[in-house]
Amino acid sequence: MQRVAKSEETRSLIVTTAMRLFTENGYNRTTMRAIAAEAGVSVGNAYYYFSSKEQLVQGFYDEMAGRHLAAARPLLDGEAGFAARLRAVLLCWLDVAEPYHRFGTQFFVNAADPESPLSPFSDDSSAAREASIGLMREVVEGSDVKLDPELRAQLPELLWLYQMGVVLFWVHDRSAGTQRSRMLVERSVPLLARLAALSRLRVFRPVSREIVGLIQDLAKRD
Amino acid sequence: MQRVAKSEETRSLIVTTAMRLFTENGYNRTTMRAIAAEAGVSVGNAYYYFSSKEQLVQGFYDEMAGRHLAAARPLLDGEAGFAARLRAVLLCWLDVAEPYHRFGTQFFVNAADPESPLSPFSDDSSAAREASIGLMREVVEGSDVKLDPELRAQLPELLWLYQMGVVLFWVHDRSAGTQRSRMLVERSVPLLARLAALSRLRVFRPVSREIVGLIQDLAKRD
């Protein structure tokens, strides 16, 4: 076994152990000492591989995003309705995230920090963000929805923002099985779909254009 | 000097000192030990009056909210346009908050925690929240905007949510003088106003109704 393989093994052991303990006891109640002890390494060693406790979480994010993508894509096959596709993707996220709601809360708190690399808007997260926006692009492009072309181009990014809103709600959701988040999706998706359809009406066109323009300008450097 | 007055003096001394140090050096870089030393009391004494470092911030929130209310109300006099009124209130908030942008960031990170009493959605914040919604009610009711009555009843709460969105953007805003946040307000307010006006159109009515209903249901226990 080469040097690099051993190293990778240690790294993976640490992150796996951390995720288990986070899930079992919550983020705050899991100490770095506990993680190190449970993984059979020293505290300093954990910091050799991960620059901070927060950093340990990044790997977890990526895994969850990956699982969402994998689980969501099959749901899109053979479904052409825009609302149905969007609904499927979002409910699927709620399913994937469900087991982690308890401590996921803590994660997203860290993520709210604009300085944090965990922020969904940060450079470090750009890969994951692009992947999520890509999924939304599939939602739009695989559907039969009729849209103003400019809106169509911008819609994936808008939908991603909307998804961030759903996540924010989910974090605050204390209902059993996060039903309220599900209700939010069930009821807001048709609304969005209807709004998107309305966007082709003449009276609505200037508003729609201005929304697209605003988002484009705001996205320029943020 | 009575006992209670002395006590109140100490409390106020601590919070004032804390706010000064937070503003000078940022929230994270200001230690409880530094606050205590600068105020000339012991660390334990600070904890006698405030249950945590976070708690020290609550007073600051209240003060900022108070200043916003005081500064915003005069701006509403003699202005009947809905968009103009909303714009004035939001830009005024940006002005009031400007000096604290640097460490305000840190505050709002704490506030993102649903468990935290600092969360704008928490019970502890309900007084401040109601006051802010009240201001939005003034914005709506003092204006000449024509609205579906149901939407009109719900609009202040919706506008407060919109304001939370602006705050979220502001927290992430790194532009000089937070110009980008100002641009967001300048451009999104007319949009909202136009949308509100459109809400009276027949095609739009069901969408508008559904939005109102959704918000009402979601607000029931959150």
Next chain:
DNA sequence: CCTCCTTCTTGAACACGTTCAAATCCAGGA
């Protein structure tokens, strides 16, 4: 087999938020 050199690992030490038992203060009654 020895010697470097890089990579990995260690655990004590540090800084910070927080707790708590003990000390101090002080108004009001005896």
Next chain:
DNA sequence: TCCTGGATTTGAACGTGTTCAAGAAGGAGG
């Protein structure tokens, strides 16, 4: 004046995330 009981104040101590100087491991070259 002295005593008493609650309000206030203290600072040492605890648990935590993080750092760092020092050492161990292990391969490359002699």
